[in-house]
Amino acid sequence: MNRRISADTLIMTVAIGACVLFLAATAFFGKRDFFTFLCYGFGIVMILMILAVHRVFRKAFIGFSDKVCTQVEELTKGNFQEPGPEEDTLTSKIEMKLDKLSDVIHSSLSTQEFQKQEIQQMVSDISHQLKTPIANITMYSSMLDSGNFSKEQRKQFAQVIENQVKKLEFLVDSLMKMSRLETSLIHLEVKPARIFDTLFQALSQAGAKAEQKEIELECSCDEDLMVLHDAKWTQEALFNILDNAVKYTPEGCRISVSTEAWEMFTKIDISDTGIGIAKEHYEDIFKRFYREGKVHLEEGVGIGLYLSRQIITRQGGYIKVSSKEGEGTTFSVFLPNVFEKKKN
Known part of the structure; x- marks a missing residue:
């Protein structure tokens, strides 16, 4: 050898x-x-x-x-060991480099572990959300097959199944949007556009539900106000907020939308006269699948506001909320202004 x-x-x-x-x-x-x-x-x-x-x-x-x-x-x-005392020797310098390598590896592993937990939590949440409508569809389908019910009862069961299918369709669509946003598969085309047109589209979508509850929708916006945003996805974000406002505002009340141009951002206020949100839940309402205890009887899966924040944040904006329980809530959406380049 x-x-x-x-x-x-x-x-x-x-x-x-x-x-x-x-x-x-x-x-x-x-x-x-x-x-x-x-x-x-x-x-x-x-x-x-x-x-x-x-x-x-x-x-x-x-x-x-x-x-x-x-x-x-x-x-x-x-x-991962704690770094030792610093010394001006070759040995200590190599040890310091190893300590830095240790920190990098530890940070990478921590990030991977966090992402793994996030994926596990998402899968768990999705499974939980899908379970109820699927169980209802299965149960009422079995009841229809039994043949021991009147024509009127069968009609009611069929209506329940149809509603659950619509809920399942809405849930899957929301989950697809959420997944595409979180994995950056959606490319937002942020460019100068009239915010009035975007608000008009969002208000039009919410109009039908508002009309059913005789809720008055008011909008105050400069038609020529230009804001940097992706019109399609910002419309989605604003509609989610408006839909929540309509959902939790009593019949015959009012929802107002207003815009105000600031130095760096344009603020869009969506104010309702609904049930309000407790201050300790201001951040919770933007979490995925979160629903406050007092609204569990209302339809929804708790994903709308989460999507809204994701969409606005990815455009360089942000959302703030202020509320008083029993009086109403105001969601303030901030989007970047358009800045013209100065000519030499």
Whole structure:
């Protein structure tokens, strides 16, 4: 078996060889006087010093190598050690680099673990949301097959199944939008456009439900106001907020929409006179599938406001909410203004 000689061993061998040659030359050419014996002594001392230095250096090097190997092995196992005190030595510098590598790996693993938990939570949420309509469809379909019900009852069961199918269709459509937004499969075309047109489309979508509840929709917006936004997806975001407002506002009340151009953003206020939101739930309402306890009897899956925030945030905007329970809620949507380039 061929064994490679390490660099330190090779250097030590050459150094000792040189000392031996020096001693041999001294013995062959030198006279037997004090100077010759002094050279003998010097040569022997040099050999001993070389052996001692090699031993100390090799011991330190092996210890350092073992330490580095141990740290790397711990990294591969996912065990991350706290960084030691900083020292101005080669060993400490290499250790610091390993500590930085450890931090990077730890951060990467933490991100992967978080994403894994997010996916698991999403799958769990989706399964939970799909379970109810599917169970209802299965149950009422079985009841229709039994044949022990009147024509009127069968008609009611068929209506329930139809409603559950619509709910399932809406849920799947919402989940598709959510998935595409979260995975950045949707490309938002953010460009200057009239916000009045976008608001008009969103209000038109919400108009039918509002009319059923005799809710008055008011809008105050400059028709020529230009705002940076993706018209299609911003319409979706605004409609989700308006739909919630209509859903939780009593019959015969009012919902108002207004715009105000600020220096950097344009603010769109959507105000209702509905049931209101507790202050401690301001952030919760934007979470995926969150629904406050007092609204569980209303239709919905708790994904509309989550989608709205995702859409607005991806356009460089943001959403704020202010509310008083029993009096109403105002959602403020902020979108970037259009800035004209100055001509030289």
